[in-house]
Amino acid sequence: MNINQAFAILKNAGGIRAARIITEKHKHMSWIRVMYYAFLLKRGMPVAKIIHSKWFYGLEFYTNKNTLDPRPDTETLVEAVIKDAIENKPRKILDMGTGTGCIICALCKNIANSTGVAIDKSKSALRVAKKNIKRFNLEKQIKIAHGNFDNFKSKEKFDIIVSNPPYIKYGDKRVNDAARFDPKMALYAKNNGLFAYEQIAKNAKNLIKQNGKIYLEIGIGQSNPVIKIFNFYGWKFDRIEQDLSGINRVLIFNL
Ligand SMILES: C[S@@+](CC[C@H](N)C(=O)[O-])C[C@H]1O[C@@H](n2cnc3c(N)ncnc32)[C@H](O)[C@@H]1O
Numbered sequence: 001m002n003i004n005q006a007f008a009i010l011k012n013a014g015g016i017r018a019a020r021i022i023t024e025k026h027k028h029m030s031w032i033r034v035m036y037y038a039f040l041l042k043r044g045m046p047v048a049k050i051i052h053s054k055w056f057y058g059l060e061f062y063t064n065k066n067t068l069d070p071r072p073d074t075e076t077l078v079e080a081v082i083k084d085a086i087e088n089k090p091r092k093i094l095d096m097g098t099g100t101g102c103i104i105c106a107l108c109k110n111i112a113n114s115t116g117v118a119i120d121k122s123k124s125a126l127r128v129a130k131k132n133i134k135r136f137n138l139e140k141q142i143k144i145a146h147g148n149f150d151n152f153k154s155k156e157k158f159d160i161i162v163s164n165p166p167y168i169k170y171g172d173k174r175v176n177d178a179a180r181f182d183p184k185m186a187l188y189a190k191n192n193g194l195f196a197y198e199q200i201a202k203n204a205k206n207l208i209k210q211n212g213k214i215y216l217e218i219g220i221g222q223s224n225p226v227i228k229i230f231n232f233y234g235w236k237f238d239r240i241e242q243d244l245s246g247i248n249r250v251l252i253f254n255l
Contacts, residue, residue: 014041
């Protein structure tokens with residue numbers, strides 16, 4: 001099928017933006033493939049899940065049904081860490097709940113002399129992270145480990161801990177329709193969406209170096225409850241960062 005015919009079918013199924021992204025990625029598609037993509041678009045599947053690709057912080061990540069597609073909001077977290085890491089000191093970074101590995105890869109690409117450990121409870125997400133780490137030639141810098149927020153242990157301590165944990169409360173109606181294609185484990189948390197923060201606040205104390213900092217992405221309206229949780233576990237509030245829409249998006253603490 002020629003590219004113009006494919007474009008017209010995809011545009012009809014999912015709009016001009018989706019058609020453009022798919023035809024840019026796949027210049028030659030069989031009729032069957034175009035029809036299949038059109039079917040997925042009509043079901044509301046995000047383009048990133050169809051073409052297995054999402055750009056984040058200038059890097060093109062592989063993504064699939066086992067990982068959350070990297071979101072622009074999360075670039076605020078990456079920015080906050082990079083802003084603090086301007087001196088050329090070696091940095092050890094721990095990414096808790098790495099998914100595609102987008103945060104740790106963006107950080108290790110942009111902070112000189114940094115090394116990382118990326119953990120996730122989902123083994124299939126870790127396979128995706130591994131693929132991306134290889135794609136960006138970061139195998140020597142980033143190690144992955146199967147681990148849980150509340151019981152991951154490590155002999156080495158970290159200068160920086162980052163996490164974009166699941167923070168949506170079960171039943172929240174504001175969730176974007178496309179999110180139904182993301183794994184539930186990546187999105188939802190018990191205790192009004194706060195459970196992962198409780199687990200991390202408790203365990204990350206054993207993983208951070210003296211003078212280290214933890215950077216957390218939060219959902220809309222979660223800054224006060226998350227500050228309370230971290231204060232309860234002995235963390236000191238450092239600052240808050242807003243995303244491009246002016247929403248409080250990243251909380252930073254030290255011990
Ligand atoms: C919101 S996604 C973030 C993914 C990626 N870091 C990003 O920012 O796009 C949360 C990730 O945490 C993982 N996760 C959920 N519960 C976990 C737990 N208890 N321990 C470790 N990882 C967990 C999920 O599998 C998912 O990959």
